[in-house]
Amino acid sequence: MRRITVGPFNRVEGDLEVKLDIDDGAVVSAQVTAPLYRGFEQILEGRPALDALTLAPRICGICSVSQSMAAAAALRAVEGLAPAENGTLAANTAHAAENAADHLTHFYIFFMPDFARDLYRERSWYGLIAERFTAMHGACVAEVLPARARLLEIMGILAGKWPHSLAFQPGGTTRAIDLGERMRLLAIIADFRSFLERVVFDDTLEAVLALDSAEALDRWRDGRGGDFARFLTLADDLALDSIGRGSAPLMSYGAYHGNAAPLFAAGVLDVTTMMRETLDIGTIVEDVSHAWMQSGPGAPALSETRPDPEKPDGYSWSKAPRLAGRPVEVGALARQVIDGHPLIVDLLRRTGANVKTRVIARLIETARLADAMETWVKAFRLREPFCHRPARRAEGAGVGLVEAARGSLGHWIELSGDRIRRYQIIAPTTWNFSPRDASGVPGPLEQALVGTSVGAEGAASVAVQHVVRSFDPCMVCTAH
């Protein structure tokens, strides 16, 4: 057996190092390290309550709206405030735009370039894929980057700028939209839909959203252009449904909340039995036995973050969140399965959580978001307020739970005298890339890497790259 270290692990958001024990050409054990700690939770302590809205989004430049939304929701929970309905619709629209932009960035900039590597030169699809997806120089970037920039014009209108906006407040959003702006938003969303239909799917969104089974997907794919079909073809050729398998339960806090039910439902699902379970937030704890962190109460509502760089068993700045004692996988796959999307449910039932199903779920979700954004923008009541003026409540505790592109994001806040006494964040990749817990149970990625064949390439193994990137990790969020 030999141990190899993979890093710097690039084309993920932030810093990541992976140590693999290899035996007989396959991974037998993995150790995932978040090698960057900035101390946001410590910085937030003692600050005026609303400063969380300025500082917390700056945890992450790729999902700053998600961080804003979680911070605003946590403060709102303390205040017991209902936001303006328009503000909820506007925030959901901006949040969906960010999440869709993240899915695009992941697919085109982070994930697909690995298939343009030289080692796939002998594959029948190689020429086309290399021409299209080579990092920085592939033909796709000339279409994707302008489409992404156009999509993010939603932020210019609703949020002033992206990343790092202060538009998302406990009472709603800070910019009331007029009729002209509604039309501009609808035009941007239409351009995004057109990009998805032309470049990603080569079909109407309605047809894509109607796909309801693995067979339907296979039939649809045959002979189709578009980057989704290109991915499906190479995914089958490389059996991407056989690598990066996860057996941890899937979890979603529910996404795009409003006065009615969220757009995507909340819940937990056991992937081995396909049984749904109730999501009990109260059973969440963060284990620090293998994190460079001092021990303390594990419940996020009670704990503090104090680094301990010399901790003997530590190997990551990431804590190990557990739901009722178990690691869980979060992300688009979890969201879409828990929401009951028939295609994703069928794929999961057949092949489980793996590299292929994670990517498919992301692209299907992107199509759903394009649809939802249009509905929300049309629902603005333009003469009514976008932001309620909160009556500040300076004492108490609250939790803000949202779904970032990469999965479940929670902010736990406690205020005392309108100052932050405690601030705890559990980010999606903290769940997915958590280190082992006190019982030695590895986190979801650590489990998913086991069995991956690395052949003779060792650290350079592209299969390892596919597995890690299938989670679309955001390491800057992980240890924050």
Added chain:
Amino acid sequence: MHSSGFNVLWLQGGSCGGCTMAALEHGAGGWFAALETFGINLLWHPSVSEATAGDAIAVFDDIAGGRLPLHALVLEGSVLRGPNGTGRFNMVAGTGRSLFDWIKLLAPRADYVVAVGSCAAFGGVPAASTNPTDASGLQYLDTELGGALGAGFRSRRGLPVVNVAGCAPHPGWIMETLAALALGDLAASDLDMYGRPKFYADHLAHHGCARNEFYEFKASAEALSERGCLMEHLGCKATQAVGDCNQRAWNGGGSCTHGGFACIACTSPGFESGRNYLETAKLAGIPVGLPLDMPKAWFVALAALSKSATPRRVRANATADHIVAPPAGGGGRRKP
């Protein structure tokens, strides 16, 4: 990878990745096309390069060993010097070395060193009190010269660290700075007192603000989402912070003040030390932070005068979230 051109190595320290996300928004044809236009060759960038693990480390080693010319070293994110000067809070994966070490090793090899974002420039949010990781900018910590590279640091072409400050900076600020360096068109005299390129730092964020009419009459918004000036009550520092934010579009047409919230002076060293960002600090009812180059007494006198002359339309709109009083007369005189 091009063998000729202007070689850039882009590293991320204690960063959120937001500067890269902003850069990826650049240009009608996309950031990569814009880089190519100016002959800029990304030797390696953590978010967008194919080279990973050993291949990436080989690029670092070749630069350190003088085998690969480095025209610009770009850092995004703060340099985390802690704990105890070890840099261990930010190890560069796969290298066993801290980012702090790598920066000290690579910066002397670079023709230019560029800090992208307020973290790399001045320390940024990770350096906010109590600065748990001993975060610093490359050549400043807050307004103090020094930082990770030292006050006297000059890159091989004789420039101090070029500070593209902003959180995140406008995509144009990043691209235009790199382009100007690649064309040899950026001199020390093009930088302001904090090393920020003057092409954007010689403006105030206030210039071109769509709320200017409200500012003129001191017709102020009292709560977020109202249309009036954000300076008197809601913490806006646009009259004190550098940036051409309101002269060029963010995300196709936005800006912070356009979005309905205050400028928090994210281009300024120490912005992270602010408190109550969306609330104006006042002494005896008068904002503490007044425009930098205006005597306080004059400001107070003019404000009182302009308040007394505020048109009813402007006053009504200032505290509304929608236009409630449109300009009278329809903008031109109709013939009877």
